[in-house]
Amino acid sequence: xxxxxxxxARSGDVRIAYQVVGQGALDLVFVPGFISNLDLxxxxxxxxxxxxxLSAFSRLILFDKRGTGLSDRVDSHRLPSLETRxxxxxxxxxxxxxxRAALLGASEGSPMAMLFAATYPERIRALVLxxxxxxxxxxxxxxxxxxxxxxxxxxxxxxxxxxxxxxPGRLDDTHFIQWWxxxxxxxxxxxxxxxxxxxxxxxDVRSILSSIGAPTLLIHRRNDVRVDPQASRFLAxxxxxxxxxxxxxxxxxxxxxxxxxxxxxxxxxxxxxxxxADTERVLAxxxxxxxxxxxxxxxxxxxxxxxxxxxxxxxxxxxxxxRVAGTHGELMIARFDGPARAIRCAAALREAAQQIGVASAQxxxxxxxxLRGLPAGLTARVTMQLATHAGxxxxxxxxxxxELAVGSGLHFVDAGRVSLEELGEPLPVVQATSEQHLExxxxxxxxxxxxxxxxxxxxxxxxxxxxxxxNAAIAAELKLSEHTVKRHVANILLKLDLPSRAxxxxxxxxxxxxxxx
Amino acid sequence: xxxxxKAVDGAAIKKAIESRDGKLLSSFYAxxxxxxxxxxxxxxxxxxxxxxxxxxSTFWDDICSRAMTHKVDTTIAxxxxxxxTQACAYPDGTKxxxxxxxxxxxxxxxxxxxVQAWDE
Numbered sequence: 001x002x003x004x005x006x007x008x009a010r011s012g013d014v015r016i017a018y019q020v021v022g023q024g025a026l027d028l029v030f031v032p033g034f035i036s037n038l039d040l041x042x043x044x045x046x047x048x049x050x051x052x053x054l055s056a057f058s059r060l061i062l063f064d065k066r067g068t069g070l071s072d073r074v075d076s077h078r079l080p081s082l083e084t085r086x087x088x089x090x091x092x093x094x095x096x097x098x099x100r101a102a103l104l105g106a107s108e109g110s111p112m113a114m115l116f117a118a119t120y121p122e123r124i125r126a127l128v129l130x131x132x133x134x135x136x137x138x139x140x141x142x143x144x145x146x147x148x149x150x151x152x153x154x155x156x157x158x159x160x161x162x163x164x165x166x167x168p169g170r171l172d173d174t175h176f177i178q179w180w181x182x183x184x185x186x187x188x189x190x191x192x193x194x195x196x197x198x199x200x201x202x203x204d205v206r207s208i209l210s211s212i213g214a215p216t217l218l219i220h221r222r223n224d225v226r227v228d229p230q231a232s233r234f235l236a237x238x239x240x241x242x243x244x245x246x247x248x249x250x251x252x253x254x255x256x257x258x259x260x261x262x263x264x265x266x267x268x269x270x271x272x273x274x275x276x277a278d279t280e281r282v283l284a285x286x287x288x289x290x291x292x293x294x295x296x297x298x299x300x301x302x303x304x305x306x307x308x309x310x311x312x313x314x315x316x317x318x319x320x321x322x323r324v325a326g327t328h329g330e331l332m333i334a335r336f337d338g339p340a341r342a343i344r345c346a347a348a349l350r351e352a353a354q355q356i357g358v359a360s361a362q363x364x365x366x367x368x369x370x371l372r373g374l375p376a377g378l379t380a381r382v383t384m385q386l387a388t389h390a391g392x393x394x395x396x397x398x399x400x401x402x403e404l405a406v407g408s409g410l411h412f413v414d415a416g417r418v419s420l421e422e423l424g425e426p427l428p429v430v431q432a433t434s435e436q437h438l439e440x441x442x443x444x445x446x447x448x449x450x451x452x453x454x455x456x457x458x459x460x461x462x463x464x465x466x467x468x469x470x471n472a473a474i475a476a477e478l479k480l481s482e483h484t485v486k487r488h489v490a491n492i493l494l495k496l497d498l499p500s501r502a503x504x505x506x507x508x509x510x511x512x513x514x515x516x517x
Numbered sequence: 518x519x520x521x522x523k524a525v526d527g528a529a530i531k532k533a534i535e536s537r538d539g540k541l542l543s544s545f546y547a548x549x550x551x552x553x554x555x556x557x558x559x560x561x562x563x564x565x566x567x568x569x570x571x572x573x574s575t576f577w578d579d580i581c582s583r584a585m586t587h588k589v590d591t592t593i594a595x596x597x598x599x600x601x602t603q604a605c606a607y608p609d610g611t612k613x614x615x616x617x618x619x620x621x622x623x624x625x626x627x628x629x630x631x632v633q634a635w636d637e
Contacts, residue, residue, distance in 0.1 A: 099582035
């Protein structure tokens with residue numbers, strides 16, 4: 001596939017950069033918000049996901065508005081009117097050979113799209129407005145808040161400092177924060193950013209709303225942090241053929257949050273057919289990580305350490321070639337191309353957790369998953385159950401993971417079987433142990449194993465092993481399943497670093513006291 | 518009184534496509550016609566299906582609104598079956614090539630399958 005070509009349309013004396021992607025019968029012009037950069041947007045996972053989804057059913061025409069990204073800058077002393085900026089859409093459509101198109105206006109792009117729809121009704125097929133508004137000061141920022149925003153831009157533009165104004169949900173994502181800072185720098189200089197903000201501040205298209213005749217879909221996130229959802233409710237009342245759908249979420253940019261939900265709505269509205277579920281499945285190794293025994297930490301300490309661990313998790317997943325898939329309750333889910341990478345990442349996370357002052361518990365499984373969204377199928381559910389089952393510091397993996405990782409140098413010990421609700425047969429599992437070469441060259445003197453490391457139940461089991469009883473006999477005596485006993489035995493051998501039941505019996509004899517081992 | 522509609526033929530299709538006349542093109546289809554499009558995004562196991570004259574009319578309106586050139590070649594007709602190839606070009610030089618087969622019923626297009634490839 002050839003790289004996406006960036007071309008330049010001429011709008012008066014100004015050059016507007018644009019790209020065309022996709023092969024659909026319908027032309028869709030994306031009018032972006034505050035700042036944009038045609039090259040950089042493809043580097044963000046959410047952004048490129050959105051563009052790929054839209055270009056799967058349309059010929060998608062993208063551009064950077066004048067003043068941002070790859071397009072010419074504007075004279076900050078003579079800011080162009082919204083009409084002039086709107087005409088850039090026409091110039092881009094002409095250059096791309098588009099006579100009639102659907103327009104997707106996002107955020108600040110929506111007033112421009114509305115003005116275009118009212119001015120050139122014959123060139124509009126349909127209108128989609130995401131997080132849109134008709135009056136800047138009423139629904140985005142009061143003049144006072146704008147002043148504060150401009151001051152922040154003046155002093156810290158290019159550092160990602162504006163992110164809390166747009167996507168507070170991504171503030172714990174260091175990778176995204178760095179991307180956002182680059183996004184600021186490559187989209188505008190501080191002067192250009194201030195010019196754009198001032199241009200946007202003048203937006204008031206309330207008077208033209210009744211002239212819009214194109215079928216219009218309005219999408220707004222219910223807790224949008226940047227644009228008040230009332231803005232879209234107002235548009236729904238004033239645009240004659242408009243339909244508003246409010247969706248969950250608070251992050252404002254259209255390429256953040258649940259991008260698939262937004263894409264589904266747009267596709268169904270423009271094609272008249274529900275989006276065909278993207279059932280692309282890939283073989284992947286999933287790693288589910290949780291912080292073990294959270295109750296022992298106070299709320300404040302928990303919050304601080306949890307945040308640090310989340311940041312470290314994102315970093316280490318990326319460093320091990322994985323992708324952060326998302327979180328499910330307290331579980332952090334990451335996806336890897338191969339099981340060895342997942343296990344190595346899990347080992348690094350275990351170590352990192354110790355340094356942070358928390359303990360990890362992790363599960364790894366391998367299987368087919370759907371590429372779209374947070375893994376939710378059987379493979380994901382098994383992985384999550386393994387993580388829930390794992391004890392302090394454990395990395396529990398399905399035996400399949402160990403079999404696939406043969407030759408990787410990783411070490412596993414049998415950890416019995418785990419009964420999972422959805423699987424008919426208990427799943428054979430293994431415990432990943434530290435790799436030899438990852439351990440320090442000079443090992444600190446091994447701590448003598450203390451019987452206290454064993455749980456009360458494990459102590460009972462070890463006593464019965466010392467009596468020479470079989471697993472079946474122990475199970476009968478303790479009223480447990482044989483499978484559970486096997487799991488206890490495996491844990492005991494692992495914790496005490498012993499090779500056999502006989503060694504465990506000998507250990508029990510050595511440590512037997514009035515209260516048992 | 519029954520009026521006999523002239524059956525759609527290769528020459529009529531060529532004229533309508535090359536002049537980007539979406540309305541004329543739409544009039545060639547039966548009310549319940551089906552157009553299936555296969556391309557990179559719509560593989561043979563999941564082609565894009567456009568059902569009914571209204572949807573097909575929107576489809577051709579979208580295509581014909583583009584400032585591009587179309588050239589229809591190699592029209593083959595046999596009974597109620599028609600086939601043609603079509604070479605298209607966008608103003609930026611991007612080329613598209615399509616091959617289409619059509620089944621006619623009562624002189625109108627009942628079913629059309631389009632396979633297309635784009636410069637990329």
